[in-house]
Amino acid sequence: MSLLTAFVKRDFRLERSYRLAFVTQIAGAFTTLLQAGFLSHLVPSQQHALRPYGGDYFTFALVGTAALSYFSVALGSFSGSLGQEQQQGTLEALLVTPNEPRRLLLYGAAWPFLFATIELILYTTVGALLFHAHIAYDNLALATGMLFLTLAAFSAVGLLVSSVIVLTKRAGLLTGMIGSAFALFGGVLYPISVLPRPLQWLANALPMSHGLDGVRRALTATPDMGAIGQDALVLAVFAVLLTPLALQVFEWAVARARRQGSLSHY
Amino acid sequence: MPTRSGGTAAAVVVAGVAKTFVVRSWRPNRPTATVEALRGVDLTVDRGTIHGVIGPNGSGKSTLLRILATLVVADSGQAAVGGADVVTASLDVRRAIGFTTGDERSLYWRLTARQNLEFAAALQHITDPVDAIETALTTANLVDSADRPVSGFSQGMLRRLGLARALLHRPAVLLLDEPSRSLDPVARDDLHAVLLDLRTAGGVTTLITTHDLAEAAHVCEKVSVLRDGRIVAERTNATERSLRKALA
Numbered sequence: 211m212s213l214l215t216a217f218v219k220r221d222f223r224l225e226r227s228y229r230l231a232f233v234t235q236i237a238g239a240f241t242t243l244l245q246a247g248f249l250s251h252l253v254p255s256q257q258h259a260l261r262p263y264g265g266d267y268f269t270f271a272l273v274g275t276a277a278l279s280y281f282s283v284a285l286g287s288f289s290g291s292l293g294q295e296q297q298q299g300t301l302e303a304l305l306v307t308p309n310e311p312r313r314l315l316l317y318g319a320a321w322p323f324l325f326a327t328i329e330l331i332l333y334t335t336v337g338a339l340l341f342h343a344h345i346a347y348d349n350l351a352l353a354t355g356m357l358f359l360t361l362a363a364f365s366a367v368g369l370l371v372s373s374v375i376v377l378t379k380r381a382g383l384l385t386g387m388i389g390s391a392f393a394l395f396g397g398v399l400y401p402i403s404v405l406p407r408p409l410q411w412l413a414n415a416l417p418m419s420h421g422l423d424g425v426r427r428a429l430t431a432t433p434d435m436g437a438i439g440q441d442a443l444v445l446a447v448f449a450v451l452l453t454p455l456a457l458q459v460f461e462w463a464v465a466r467a468r469r470q471g472s473l474s475h476y
Numbered sequence: 477m478p479t480r481s482g483g484t485a486a487a488v489v490v491a492g493v494a495k496t497f498v499v500r501s502w503r504p505n506r507p508t509a510t511v512e513a514l515r516g517v518d519l520t521v522d523r524g525t526i527h528g529v530i531g532p533n534g535s536g537k538s539t540l541l542r543i544l545a546t547l548v549v550a551d552s553g554q555a556a557v558g559g560a561d562v563v564t565a566s567l568d569v570r571r572a573i574g575f576t577t578g579d580e581r582s583l584y585w586r587l588t589a590r591q592n593l594e595f596a597a598a599l600q601h602i603t604d605p606v607d608a609i610e611t612a613l614t615t616a617n618l619v620d621s622a623d624r625p626v627s628g629f630s631q632g633m634l635r636r637l638g639l640a641r642a643l644l645h646r647p648a649v650l651l652l653d654e655p656s657r658s659l660d661p662v663a664r665d666d667l668h669a670v671l672l673d674l675r676t677a678g679g680v681t682t683l684i685t686t687h688d689l690a691e692a693a694h695v696c697e698k699v700s701v702l703r704d705g706r707i708v709a710e711r712t713n714a715t716e717r718s719l720r721k722a723l724a
Contacts, residue, residue, distance in 0.1 A: 215598075216599070217595075219594075223586075227587075228586075299579050299582050300584060302577050302579075303577060303596075303641070306545050308567050308571040310567075468546075469548075470497070471495070473547055
């Protein structure tokens with residue numbers, strides 16, 4: 211059994227052992243879906259700001275909320291799984307094995323990613339069936355590509371947050387703040403074109419807005435390839451610059467915690 | 477870094493290792509507290525022997541073991557396990573050691589013993605995990621409880637499972653932090669039998685920290701006495717009485 215498979219198997223077994231939490235997590239996702247569905251009745255379709263994304267508000271909100279919860283996993287899963295190992299008392303046992311800490315960190319996040327992917331597929335499928343979301347399935351591969359590119363950019367931020375966990379033992383507040391900023395300025399429930407100009411600049415500096423913009427455009431019947439390419443370029447720059455830096459920072463944080471003797475503290 | 481001691485190849489060599497922990501105040505510009513855990517420890521553990529480290533609480537026993545397990549980096553001095561330096565060749569060291577943390581929480585309580593060992597086997601990159609797990613379960617006398625969730629295990633069973641995990645990859649060196657703490661006399665005797673058998677049959681080197689002088693006298697060829705971060709005495713083939721005297 212490969213190490214990656216072993217991590218996924220372990221986390222699936224642990225997750226399954228908390229049956230109620232397993233069910234409520236899925237149920238929670240559908241609550242958000244229903245909210246977006248009912249909210250869409252209030253918003254007239256073909257609003258000017260929604261035109262680049264096909265004009266239907268429900269589709270806009272569906273993709274926004276689904277992607278937000280998916281990207282939140284990228285943001286919080288590394289620090290989340292690390293924090294859990296610290297609190298459970300299992301981190302030392304992991305770190306005395308012949309594996310690089312960064313590998314353990316990446317593999318530890320595999321199950322949350324897998325679960326979030328299943329959730330995303332269920333969420334969008336049910337949304338399309340119940341509320342007739344306008345999704346161009348012909349461009350699904352393009353949308354998936356954009357989704358993964360955004361994930362790469364977000365994961366780099368998530369890796370940086372996990373370094374904070376190693377050093378300060380708590381990063382919940384930081385993750386919450388970053389998540390809120392992305393939700394507020396990233397264009398989850400409204401296009402960033404409705405924001406005041408200075409906030410639009412801020413929104414354009416975030417990977418979230420480019421990720422959502424790219425995924426939404428990719429799912430329209432006639433995708434604007436120029437705009438999608440621009441979003442992809444920005445996300446790729448984020449990922450290429452941030453990921454190696456984030457991995458280096460994480461290694462540095464672990465080395466510092468070893469010197470301080472605080473690796474297993476929480 | 478020397479790896480031989482008196483003509484016998486040494487499995488563990490510690491030379492002048494010092495470690496001070498800094499406890500920072502949560503208020504800025506307030507003085508920080510420092511704890512000198514180790515103040516220049518020298519220690520050599522011969523290959524294929526059981527070496528004990530005894531000492532009062534806070535004497536630095538666990539810190540010493542954690543430095544050897546690569547979990548903590550010393551401020552000064554050098555340490556090597558199986559000839560590999562704990563800082564510059566930490567992956568080689570981690571391949572060579574089996575470590576029990578002395579903490580029952582180091583296991584996944586909602587998984588069974590076998591599932592815990594399956595995960596540990598993957599972490600150790602063991603090619604034939606089924607055999608290795610069966611052997612470890614048998615050695616730790618946990619075959620009958622292998623498919624029970626760990627949450628229902630007694631303290632003694634948790635200790636034995638920790639030992640089984642440490643033995644999975646047949647390490648050359650075992651680092652055991654108070655392995656018999658909270659074990660009943662029968663379970664403790666079983667543990668001693670396992671350690672003695674590993675030494676005799678497998679040539680495994682064991683470095684064990686303990687408060688139990690009878691245990692140290694019974695299983696260890698050599699015992700080092702650690703006090704205030706320094707080795708203050710060493711006894712070979714010691715009796716409980718001689719260890720008590722050395723500790724006084």
